[in-house]
Amino acid sequence: MLTVRTLRKLILTFTLFLNASLLFSQDYPKVVAEDGDGIYLLLRRHGLNPAEHLQPFVELNQDQLGQGNSLFAGKTYLLPTASAGTAAVAEKTLAVVPVPSSPTIFTEPLFGKGYERVEVIDRQLQGTVYYLVAGHSGPDPGAIGKYGPYQLSEDEYAYDVTVRLARRLMEHGAIVYMIIKDEDDGIRDENILKMDTDEVSYFGKPIPYDHKQRLRNRVADINRLYLKHKGAHQRMLSIHIDSRSKGKNIDVFFYHHENSAPGLALAERIHEVFTNKYNRYQPNREYFGTVTPRSSLYVVKYSHPPTVFVELGNIKNDKDQRRFVIPNNRQALANWICDGIMADYKASK
Structure with a gap:
């Protein structure tokens, strides 16, 4: 028996x-x-x-x-x-946590005292999930520029644009993960952002010194979260500031994986917004930002969500520095990227 x-x-x-x-x-x-x-x-x-x-x-x-x-x-x-x-x-597979349909006001301490109160103004991005990565961070400040007597570090300015973008996306009902976090900084309205090394990963782990291990860790965090939201509209953006010769003035440009049609579409939508904004606010100046495949970048190559790698400018060039040293310009960068993200989601439905 x-x-x-x-x-x-x-x-x-x-x-x-x-x-x-x-x-x-x-x-x-x-x-x-x-x-x-x-x-x-x-x-x-x-x-x-x-x-x-x-x-x-x-x-x-x-x-x-x-x-x-x-x-x-x-x-x-x-x-x-x-x-x-x-x-x-x-x-x-887990179900995506729905954003409440009623008007919502919530507090997000990561945004700092002046910005922690967030009001969901509409539901245009409800059901979407975004992973935002501020470049470098922790023991790696990234590129360094000189602004008068001050030093500018890539990671601080990339982080401020990224956290502003996170807030904008949440205002439209998106689920947002800040893969790199600095709980002391929040959104800052100073021109000169103080350098520190206390950023941590999304899950609270210290950021390692080894460059390759840093990249592996943040991609592993993204891919772990990606599985949690399987079936949702998910995208990842990695935000950086480039470093070139002091005389090289460059526009915001974008990289994507050569075999990722959704990644290309997102990059093109954001690029289109920047082109239109430049035509409106700087009509006498042509916008030269580009959309280019670059699959060799680790976060582009190995992240599961379709990914766009954003370079905001040249940290050593005087004109480019004004693009991110002035707080209102950092907010404009975040707003324009958000507009491109919303256009991309609308077009994908």
């Missing part, structure tokens, strides 16, 4: 056998790995989202993978189907 425990084992064994049979009974596309390929790059090149298809790919090709699930150039691998990815992450 079978015990309940034995019966459960038999059912589990049969289920695993059935799933395996279904998995390997299909005809999967075959692709050859190129030199330098990793699983993420290979999947993206063939139009598959790593967040959905990483695990099915590993299961299909487990005998063909090297240490750490690395690929071998010249070897043939099977690609999972779209349905395989959906099934693989089904257990990790």
